[in-house]
Structures are given as C-alpha cells and as structure tokens.
Amino acid sequence: MEIYFISTILAGALILPLALKTCFPYLWTDLQYVGVFLRILFKYVAIRRRRPPFFALDRFLERSAALPDKPFIVFGDEAYTYADADRASNRIANALRSQRGYEAGVSAALFMGNEPGFLFTWLALAKLGSPVALLNYNIRSKSLLHCFNCCKAKVLIAAAELKEAVEDVLPSLMEQGVTVLLWAHRCDTPGIESFSDKVQAASDTALPPSLRSRVTLRSPAVYIYTSGTTGLPKAALVDQNRLLSALAVVSTYGVTSKDVVYVNLPLYHTAGFVVGFLGCIETGSTIVLKRKFSASQFWDDCRKYNVTVVQYIGEVMRYLCCTPKKDNDKDHKVRLAIGNGLRAEVWKEFLNRFGNIQILEFYASTEGNVGFLNYAGKMGAVGRVHFIHKKLFPYILVKYDTERDEPIRDASGLCVEALKGETGLLVSKITDIAPFVGYAENEEQTERKKLRNVLKKGDLYFNTGDLMRIDKDNFIYFQDRVGDTFRWKGENVATTEVSDILSMSDCLQEANVYGVQVPGHEGRVGMAAATLKRDAQFDGSKLHDHVVSYLPSYARPRFIRLQSAVEVTGTFKQMKVKLVEQGFDPEQIQEPLYILDDRVRSYVPLTAEIYRSILSGHVKLSRPVTSALSRKL
Known part of the structure; x- marks a missing residue:
C-alpha cells in the first residue's frame, strides 16, 4: 500500500507539469508577467512618493553623477559621456537665461533633427523647468506655425539647416514676440538670433534646482505631435507624471547599462524620444544616434558600434527584409528589438534572415491610456490579455460600424462588446491611474477621443481609434486604424x-x-x-x-x-x-x-x-x- 501511495505521488509529480503545460501552455509565462507588472507598479509608486518630487531629468542627473565617464551618446565619429552631456546642457541652459524674451519655465519649441544638440537642448530646458514642444523637422509653413502655436511657446530653437523653414513663418513669429534662436555662430536675418556662439561662451556651471521649483507631476513635460495623416497634427500633452510611468515600463524591457542602443527613429516622436532617449537614461545604457533610418546602413552601423538593442516602428522591419541578402546578415551582436507594428510574416522573415533576435512587440500611443506588451513572444500579436492588467486598466473591444464610422450600440444606447475572435474597437476607461490628458489648444479633438456610455450610463472611455482582435488563447492583435478600414x-x-x-x-x-x-x-x-x-x-x-x-x-x-x-x-x-x-x-x-x-x-x-x-x-x-x-x- 505504501509503495502504491508513493508511486501515485511520483506519477502525479511527473504528470502534473505535463498536464499544466498542455491545458495552460502560457501559465508560467503569465506568472512571470505578473511579477514584471507588479514590479512596474511598485517602481512607479515608489518614484511618485519621493520628496522633493522626482522627474525624468532627475534620473539623468543621477546617471551623470554615478556614471560620469560612461559613453552616453555616439554620433558618427563623435562620442559624449554622461558628464559631457551634463556640462553641454548646462552651457545651453545658461546661454538661454541670458536671452531676451526667455524666462525659466516658459514653453519652448525645438525644431531640430536627430543630433546630440537636440538631446542636450531638451536637458537644458528641463533644467530650467520649461515644457518643450518637439516639432517635426519635415513640417513647413502653415503646419509649422500651427504646431508652434499649439503649445504657446515663447521661444523657438532651430537647427541651422532649417533656417529657410523658419524664415517662411518669421513674420508671424515676430508679431507674437517670439524669441527665435538658430544653432549657428552667425545669422544676418533680422528677427533670428545666432545661438551657437552664445552657448560656446556660456558657463557650464550647474543650474540651481530652484529654477524648476514650480514644476509638479501634472506640469507639461513635452508636447509630442501626431503624424497628421488626416490633417494638421495634434499636440499630445505629455506631463511629468506620464514620463515617469513610461520610464517605469521601459525599465522592464530587459535593457541594461551594458547595452548599446541604436536610435534611428525621429526624436520628435514618442518611440525615439521616450523609448530611445529617455529609456537609455533610465537604464544607463549607451545611445548610438543616427540622423535618420537607412536600411542599407542599418546592419553596417550595428556591426561598427557593437549595437545590442535596436528599435523599430511601422515598416522599418519590412524595409530591412527587402534589402539585398548578404553573407554577413547574421554577423552582428543585436540581441533585442523593441517596437511596434511588426506583422507576423515580416516577423518570421526577419528572424530567419537576421538570426535569433528577441522581438519585444508592444502596443501604445502617445496620448492613450492603455498599452500591451507581447511578453509571450507570439508572432503577430501586440500583447496578451491578462486579468490583473485589465482590472487595473479596464478596457474592452466594442463592435464597430465602419460604414457609419461609429461604435454599434444596443437598444439602451450602450456599446456592444465584441466576441472573442471578432474585430472590435479598443476603448479604455479613463480613471485616475489611467488618465487622458488630451491635446493642447484643441478641445474639439480632445472631446472626440472620449467615448461615453460604453458599458453603463455616464461612464467615460478613451477611444484609441484602433481595431483589434482577441483570439481564443487571449492574444490581442492589431487589425487596422478606424478610417483605414x-x-x-x-x-x-x-x-x-x-x-x-x-x-x-x-x-x-x-x-x-x-x-x-x-x-x-x-x-x-x-x-x-x-x-x-x-x-x-x-x-x-x-x-x-x-x-x-x-x-x-x-x-x-x-x-x-x-x-x-x-x-x-x-x-x-x-x-x-x-x-x-x-x-x-x-x-x-x-x-x-x-x-x-x-x-x-x-x-x-x-x-x-x-x-x-x-x-x-x-x-x-x-x-x-x-x-x-x-x-x-
């Protein structure tokens, strides 16, 4: 009897893991994610409780103090340590304080491409307590003026190569009394001041924290603009609190201080600025900064700079897969790719061609209050539905009428939930821990992103504008944008x-x-x-x-x-x-x-x-x- 009992226990011990794996194939992965998710929450809460208030800038100051000689930014043949970046941003900040029309705390607009000066200038403005509008360097004329006016900026800081674009809107800027600074040693255009010469002559002494004493967690940190595929761009207001929550999430992506991160996406966009730039500050890693994405130079750069982590968005991976095949396609040190928008067939082709690289696909938007992480690595999925995540950040897929361009509602006027396997509109409840701040100077567009009476009368949800689908295994897939379908x-x-x-x-x-x-x-x-x-x-x-x-x-x-x-x-x-x-x-x-x-x-x-x-x-x-x-x- 005793032998039978022991045999039964041993058999059960052997069979149980197999049974769990068969019936619940993602159980262990889900449990690991719970740990990651709770770590994000605890880290975020801990940061929120720090006194005096702790901001993204403070993380940089910690890094520059702890890792002064560590390479921070590599740009072509130039290299800057964390201490170099600290001193450079001090010089820019001190130069700004001497400019007429600028006061610490006023909004400023940054009109520059991907270069170290962009990052140093943002750090300088953050040290002065100024919110910063990140302008797309491709916009011109009416669109440029519209974006500038959205954030009520008093100062425009532009790259030298964008001088003509600035001159096109200069009369309007001068009427508003805007201070226009050009990253050049000399400028003969009335109304535009040269700035490089002032920075070169400025002191690199540290700025007193009192200059940003009025900044709170609810203060605007940056304005990041939508792409404007259907009209003029909208300025999403990203406050200091949202930056902190983003850093808490990015810290769990598996990037360490030993990594070299290739940033070739635009710094004016969330992916390049938050995940790339601020993400590297959070992890203490090194940025290899590229002016713009180049499919032909991508892997040569990765080999040259010993890149270990790359970013992608949209069609980047497809562009890489479409380049001519080479014998050294798998000859690199890249171990991790972070981004979104990777379709299943491109995902598979990318791995087959370029080697065993971990793909970390996520879903998020600049202004949105919901996100997903494909922690299980399922090809084509943007994430996995998890009850703890849904409990804290309630969301739902609702049936959508693409012809009328609106959610389908029942007889009582409430939205109809999409069934598993059906495509539906992703909406997320607006709460204190999942807020929707909206767009600067655009109440109409802000209101249009709000959806009321979803599950019950009077509730309020954020309309992502994205059509999604959840399969039988609880993986969630991006299907299309509303309006594109x-x-x-x-x-x-x-x-x-x-x-x-x-x-x-x-x-x-x-x-x-x-x-x-x-x-x-x-x-x-x-x-x-x-x-x-x-x-x-x-x-x-x-x-x-x-x-x-x-x-x-x-x-x-x-x-x-x-x-x-x-x-x-x-x-x-x-x-x-x-x-x-x-x-x-x-x-x-x-x-x-x-x-x-x-x-x-x-x-x-x-x-x-x-x-x-x-x-x-x-x-x-x-x-x-x-x-x-x-x-x-």
Whole structure:
C-alpha cells in the first residue's frame, strides 16, 4: 500500500507539469508577467512618493553623477559621456537665461533633427523647468506655425539647416514676440538670433534646482505631435507624471547599462524620444544616434558600434527584409528589438534572415491610456490579455460600424462588446491611474477621443481609434486604424492585411491600400498605390493569381496605382487622404493605373474608356471589365 501511495505521488509529480503545460501552455509565462507588472507598479509608486518630487531629468542627473565617464551618446565619429552631456546642457541652459524674451519655465519649441544638440537642448530646458514642444523637422509653413502655436511657446530653437523653414513663418513669429534662436555662430536675418556662439561662451556651471521649483507631476513635460495623416497634427500633452510611468515600463524591457542602443527613429516622436532617449537614461545604457533610418546602413552601423538593442516602428522591419541578402546578415551582436507594428510574416522573415533576435512587440500611443506588451513572444500579436492588467486598466473591444464610422450600440444606447475572435474597437476607461490628458489648444479633438456610455450610463472611455482582435488563447492583435478600414460588398476590408498580402507578391515592394468611392456602387472599392520591387516588371496575371489565392473576393483591390515611392510620414505611417481624393481617374493621374479583370484573370491598364464606362454605369465592378465593355460595344 505504501509503495502504491508513493508511486501515485511520483506519477502525479511527473504528470502534473505535463498536464499544466498542455491545458495552460502560457501559465508560467503569465506568472512571470505578473511579477514584471507588479514590479512596474511598485517602481512607479515608489518614484511618485519621493520628496522633493522626482522627474525624468532627475534620473539623468543621477546617471551623470554615478556614471560620469560612461559613453552616453555616439554620433558618427563623435562620442559624449554622461558628464559631457551634463556640462553641454548646462552651457545651453545658461546661454538661454541670458536671452531676451526667455524666462525659466516658459514653453519652448525645438525644431531640430536627430543630433546630440537636440538631446542636450531638451536637458537644458528641463533644467530650467520649461515644457518643450518637439516639432517635426519635415513640417513647413502653415503646419509649422500651427504646431508652434499649439503649445504657446515663447521661444523657438532651430537647427541651422532649417533656417529657410523658419524664415517662411518669421513674420508671424515676430508679431507674437517670439524669441527665435538658430544653432549657428552667425545669422544676418533680422528677427533670428545666432545661438551657437552664445552657448560656446556660456558657463557650464550647474543650474540651481530652484529654477524648476514650480514644476509638479501634472506640469507639461513635452508636447509630442501626431503624424497628421488626416490633417494638421495634434499636440499630445505629455506631463511629468506620464514620463515617469513610461520610464517605469521601459525599465522592464530587459535593457541594461551594458547595452548599446541604436536610435534611428525621429526624436520628435514618442518611440525615439521616450523609448530611445529617455529609456537609455533610465537604464544607463549607451545611445548610438543616427540622423535618420537607412536600411542599407542599418546592419553596417550595428556591426561598427557593437549595437545590442535596436528599435523599430511601422515598416522599418519590412524595409530591412527587402534589402539585398548578404553573407554577413547574421554577423552582428543585436540581441533585442523593441517596437511596434511588426506583422507576423515580416516577423518570421526577419528572424530567419537576421538570426535569433528577441522581438519585444508592444502596443501604445502617445496620448492613450492603455498599452500591451507581447511578453509571450507570439508572432503577430501586440500583447496578451491578462486579468490583473485589465482590472487595473479596464478596457474592452466594442463592435464597430465602419460604414457609419461609429461604435454599434444596443437598444439602451450602450456599446456592444465584441466576441472573442471578432474585430472590435479598443476603448479604455479613463480613471485616475489611467488618465487622458488630451491635446493642447484643441478641445474639439480632445472631446472626440472620449467615448461615453460604453458599458453603463455616464461612464467615460478613451477611444484609441484602433481595431483589434482577441483570439481564443487571449492574444490581442492589431487589425487596422478606424478610417483605414472600409466596407465593400457588405464586408469590412482591413487595409493593413491587404497591404501585407500585396507586398508578398513577386512584383510589388510596398502597397498603400485605401478605399475609393465609385458611382453606382455601395461602400468603397479597394485601391492600392504600390511600388515595384527592384528590377521587377509589373505582371498583372501573376498579381491576379496572388490576390485570388490569399484574399477573399471583397478584399481584392480593384485598382492598382504604380508609384516611384509610397508617401509616408516621418514615422513611416502611410499617407492616404490625398490618394483617396485623387481617386482613379487616368486623365488626372499620370502614373500607371490598372484595374482587376476577372475574365482575363489579370490586372489590365485602366484606360479613359474603361473609366468613363465605370462612371456611366456600363461597367459594374461586380462583373468582369472586358465582358461589360464587349456588351456595350
């Protein structure tokens, strides 16, 4: 009996782990995540309780005191230690204090590209207690003036190469009494002061903390702008509290002080500024700063600087996978890639080609109050649903009507929750620990991001504008942006999914998918603006076979527009609004246009005759084009 009892216990001990792994394959991973999640919360609470108040700048001051000689920024052949950065920012701050029109604490705008001066200037302004607007260096004229005015800045600090862009809006800036400083030793333009010479002559003595004594956790820290794919950019107000919470999260990403982090995304964007720059400060690591992303130079830089951690966003990984293959593709020290927007098929191709690199995919937005981390490493997922996370940061997927562009509501006026496996709009409850601050000087857009009466009357949620899906294993997947999804033949078409399929074809390198209105047809018809792969010719027959193999009939693009390059924002988000407005008129579009013809099983040139026949109703897009034309003739 005793032997039987012992045998039973031993058998159970052996079988239990196997049973748990079979029935709960992610149990151990989930438990590990609970530990990580609680560590984030404890760290954040501990920081919040520090007195005097502790800010992101204070973390830098700690690092520069503890690691003065450690390399902080590497830029080309230049290298700066943490102590160098501290002294450089002191000089900039002291130079600013001597400028007419500047007072410690007033808002300033930074109009610079990726360079060490950008980082030093932000540190200087933080030491002076000034909120900083991070302006996209690609914007001009009306958009530049709009972004500047959003944050009520009194000072504009610009890079020398952006002088002409500043001069375009200078009359308006002068009317407002704005102090304009140019990173140059000399400037002859009235109304613009040279700044480099003042910085060079300034002292590098430390700034008294009293200059930022009025800064609180609720004070604005930075203004980070949306990409403006559908209009003028909006300035998301990021307060000091939000920066601290972001640093608490970034500290758990697995980056250490021994890592060398490659930052080639724009510093004016959240990924480059918060995850890249401030993330390295939090972990005490070294930044290899690049002016801009270059697919051809990416791996050579990683090898040259012994990079161990890289960032990605949007289409960056796809661009890397599209470069010509080399024998040394796996010859590097990169161990970790952090970012978002990586689709499953690109994820797989990236690992197969460039080696065993840990991919840390996450979901977040600059102004949003919800985020996910794909801690389990499931290809294609942005995260995993976890009850503790959902308890503290309540969120829900609600059914969405893409035709009316609004959530579906029941008879009582409440939103309808999407079932598992269904695509729904991600909304997150606005609470004290998950606030939504909104956009600077834009109450209308702030209000539009709020969704009321979601689960009960009077509740308030943040509308992410993102369509997501949760599978049976509780992994959550990004599907599309609201407005990017369109309806055709009674079905919802996800543009990102169609884009991915098109770029898997033999001839197309990249595709920007959108819906266009066609007279006599309900909904919007699929169209793609695409580029050809290097040395490839457009093959309408092969492309037809490809889309038929991978896409249902309603999702197959009816129109293809070939371009030399797909227009994207500075953070690689595809621009669609102008393309939608231009439609598919061959007389208005000089680039090659094609239409899907099921009868000949090919994409054929879209002629003026076919276009007129579509407008007149003789050609219905639900029928083969050539058969309709033959009947007309």
